[in-house]
Amino acid sequence: MTSFIQLTDTHIVSExxxxxxxxxTATALARAVDTINSRLPVLDPVDCVVVTGDLTDHGSAEEYAHLRQLLAPLNVPVRAIPGNHDTxxxxxxxxxxxxxxxASGPIQWHHDFGPFAMVGLDTLVEGAPYGMVCEAGLGFLARSLKTTPDKPLVVATxxxxxxxxxxxxxxxxxxNGPAMLDLLREHDAPVHVISGHLHRAMSALVDGVLHQVAPAPCHAVHLDQRADAVNSLVLEPGQVTVYNWHDVTGGLVSDLLPIGDYPGPWPFYD
Structure with missing residues (x-):
């Protein structure tokens, strides 16, 4: 089986x-890297770690240097896309x-995992907290869909x-999610969208497209659904998301992996 790990919203600040x-956030990311490395021997082969935006908190060169330092011990390659906190x-x-x-333009890419492909899309609108897939991004997605018309596709935003x-x-x-969805619903194979931004694990099925949002390794956004709620952070346990491709299901199976060391494992029966 082929697998990848999603890491998101690391929000690295200056040392x-x-x-x-x-x-x-630095300690949280260091612990996430340690957790991933410690689990690699017992997971299916991991192709890469995909970081879905908000790598840094203010987008400064100093923060990115700190981020690279923290990611350096990771024993698998890293791919990334920007979020609204990035520059x-x-x-x-x-x-x-x-x-x-x-070398220029939106930070987006296409990667072939074998049984499925992944497109990383840039949704950053510089200076704004919301996101948009620009015309170049929609064109990039359309070309990727045509390149692999019969292959399942994962879209990372x-x-x-x-x-x-x-x-x-x-x-x-x-x-402009509907514009993206218009392209995805025409694909002849399963489509799975993975995102970050919300700092919580959430998922929904929209017109046959599974959209899954991953939690962060550091803080969470407080789940307060009152109309007058103040946007707040809460220091809930951090997590990363492990995705495995299964031929039986013809799709990805996800698992939320808590960050840190915990007692066990012990056999259920001696």
């Missing part, structure tokens, strides 16, 4: 700082040596389009 004055050119410079990083019930987050989701 020695806390995000929002409360969240130790495109600083991210491009930080990952300039990676073969998936385009930072911003989701499914409603979370958290009013402040929903105002800043993907603004």
């Amino acid at each position: 020695g700082s806390l995000a929002y004055g409360r969240s130790d 495109r050119e600083a991210m491009r410079a930080a990952f300039a040596t990676e073969d998936w990083m385009p 930072h911003h989701p389009w499914i409603p979370s019930g958290m009013a402040d987050m929903d105002r800043n989701n993907l603004r």
Whole structure:
């Protein structure tokens, strides 16, 4: 089986700082890397780790340098797309040596995993919290769909389009999700969309397209669905998401992996 791991919303700040004055995102990412590395021997072969945006908190070169330092011990390759907290050119410079990083324009890429393909799309609108897939991005997606017309496709974005019930987050989701969905529903094979941004695990089936949102390794967004709720963070346990391709289902099976060391494992029976 083929697998990949989704990491999202790492929100790395300058060394020695806390995000929002409360969240130790550097320690959270270091623990996530340790957890992934420790699990690699017992997982199906992991092709790569896909980081779905908000790699840094302010998009500075200093933050990206800190991020690269924290990711360096990871024992599998990394691919990434930007989120609303990133800056495109600083991210491009930080990952300039990676073969998936385009020299200019939106940060988007196509990767063939064998039984399925993945498209990473850039939803960053510089200076805005919401997301859009630009015309170049929609064109890139359309070309990718034509390149692999019969192959299942995973589309990675930072911003989701499914409603979370958290009013402040929903105002800043993907603004042109329907345009993207119009392309995806024409695909002749299964389509699976993975996103971040919400800092929570959520999923929905929209017109036959499964849209799955991953939690973060650091802080979560407080699940408060009242109309007048104040957008808040909560220091819930961090997680990463492991995806495995199964020929039996003809699709991906996901598992939320808690970050950290826990007692066990012990055989159920001696």
